Amino acid sequence: MKVAVFDTKSYDKQSLEQYQNMEDIVFKFFEAKLTADTARLAKGYDAVCVFVNDTVDDKVIAKLAKYGVKAIALRCAGYNNVNLEVAREHDIKVVRVPAYSPYAVAEHAMAMLLTSVRRIHKAYIRTRDYNFSLEGMTGFDLHGKTIGIVGTGKIGRVFIDICNGFGMNVIAYDKYPAKDSGINYVSLEELFSSSDIISLHCPLTDESYHMIDDEAIDIMKKGVIIVNTSRGALIDADSLLAGIKDRKIGGACLDVYEEEADVFYADKSGHILSDDTLARLISMPNVIVTSHQAFLTKEALNNIAETTFINLKAVKDGAELVNEVRI
Numbered sequence: 617m618k619v620a621v622f623d624t625k626s627y628d629k630q631s632l633e634q635y636q637n638m639e640d641i642v643f644k645f646f647e648a649k650l651t652a653d654t655a656r657l658a659k660g661y662d663a664v665c666v667f668v669n670d671t672v673d674d675k676v677i678a679k680l681a682k683y684g685v686k687a688i689a690l691r692c693a694g695y696n697n698v699n700l701e702v703a704r705e706h707d708i709k710v711v712r713v714p715a716y717s718p719y720a721v722a723e724h725a726m727a728m729l730l731t732s733v734r735r736i737h738k739a740y741i742r743t744r745d746y747n748f749s750l751e752g753m754t755g756f757d758l759h760g761k762t763i764g765i766v767g768t769g770k771i772g773r774v775f776i777d778i779c780n781g782f783g784m785n786v787i788a789y790d791k792y793p794a795k796d797s798g799i800n801y802v803s804l805e806e807l808f809s810s811s812d813i814i815s816l817h818c819p820l821t822d823e824s825y826h827m828i829d830d831e832a833i834d835i836m837k838k839g840v841i842i843v844n845t846s847r848g849a850l851i852d853a854d855s856l857l858a859g860i861k862d863r864k865i866g867g868a869c870l871d872v873y874e875e876e877a878d879v880f881y882a883d884k885s886g887h888i889l890s891d892d893t894l895a896r897l898i899s900m901p902n903v904i905v906t907s908h909q910a911f912l913t914k915e916a917l918n919n920i921a922e923t924t925f926i927n928l929k930a931v932k933d934g935a936e937l938v939n940e941v942r943i
C-alpha cells in the first residue's frame with residue numbers, strides 16, 4: 617500500500633517512519649498541503665494521509681478518486697475539512713485518529729490560561745530585558761472562579777479534572793450531556809452569562825459554527841477570558857476582536873483561528889501578514905496565540921502514528937475499520 621503523506625513536518629516524518637515498510641505499507645512524505653493543485657501528487661498512491669489544514673473538499677476528492685486513491689487517513693480527530701458525502705459517493709474510506717492524547721490538548725489549554733491570567737508572556741519578555749518591574753502584571757486567582765466548558769468529551773473531561781484540581785467552580789454545556797458523570801450541566805446561555813472563563817472543547821459543525829459571536833459576547837461577563845483549543849471557526853474572529861476593543865473580553869487564548877490554514881505551521885516572520893484581524897488580535901496585550909500546537913507532545917505524535925498505521929493496515933487488509941468516519 618502506497619501512502620502519500622501531505623503537509624509533512626519533521627515531527628510527522630519521525631513518528632511515521634517507525635512504521636515505514638511494515639506490513640507492506642510505504643509512506644512517501646510531501647511537505648505540500650493537499651489542495652486542488654497538489655492533489656496530482658497522489659497519482660499512483662492507494663491512500664493519502666492528511667492533517668487539519670489540508671483541503672479535502674469535493675474537488676480534491678474527485679481528483680483523488682480519479683487517481684485511484686481508496687482511503688483518506690486523517691492524522692487528527694476532527695474531520696470538518698473532509699467532504700464525507702463526496703468521499704462516500706466515490707467509495708473512498710475516511711479514517712481518523714479519534715484520540716491520541718486528550719492530556720496534551722487539555723494541558724495546553726491550562727498552560728495558555730495560566731500564561732494569560734498571570735501575565736507570564738509579559739514577564740518572560742521583561743526579565744530577558746532585565747526589566748524587573750511588576751507594573752501592570754496583576755493577575756487573578758483561578759481558585760473559586762467559574763469556568764464554563766463547552767464540550768465534555770475526552771479533552772473536555774480531562775480539562776474539567778485539571779480545573780477541579782485548581783479549586784475552580786466548573787459548569788459545562790454539551791449537546792449530548794454525559795449521564796451520571798457528576799458534571800454540572802447548564803444551558804449554553806447560562807454558561808456564557810455566568811462564566812469568568814470559557815473554554816471550548818466541542819467539534820466544529822454547522823451548528824457550532826460561530827457559537828461565539830456578537831450575541832454570545834453580549835451576554836458574557838465583563839472581563840471574561842476565552843480559551844479555544846478546539847477549532848477556529850467556533851468563534852467569529854471579528855466579533856472577538858470587537859469584544860476585546862470594547863474591553864468586554866478580558867483575554868483570549870487561541871490555539872486555533874478561523875483562517876489559520878493560510879498561516880499556521882509556516883514561518884511567516886519575513887512576510888507582511890495580510891490577515892488584518894489576526895494581525896490585530898496578535899497585537900493585543902491580552903491575546904495569546906499558539907499555532908494549533910496543543911496536540912504536539914511526544915506521546916500524542918507516537919499515538920497518532922500508531923493509530924494511522926493500524927487504520928491503513930485495516931484498509932489494506934479489508935478488515936473492520938474501527939476508526940472510520942461515517943456520515
Ligand code: NAI
Binds near residue numbers: 911
Ligand atoms: P470528543 O468527540 O471526545 O468530544 C466532543 C464533545 O463535544 C462530545 O461530548 C460531544 O457531545 C460534544 N458536542 C458535539 N457537538 C456539540 C455542540 N454543538 N455543542 C456542544 N457540545 C457539542 O472530542 P475530543 O477528543 O474531546 O476533541 C474535542 C475537539 O478538540 C475536537 O473536535 C477538535 O476540534 C479539537 N482538537 C484540537 C486539537 C489541537 O491541537 N488544538 C487536537 C485534538 C482535538
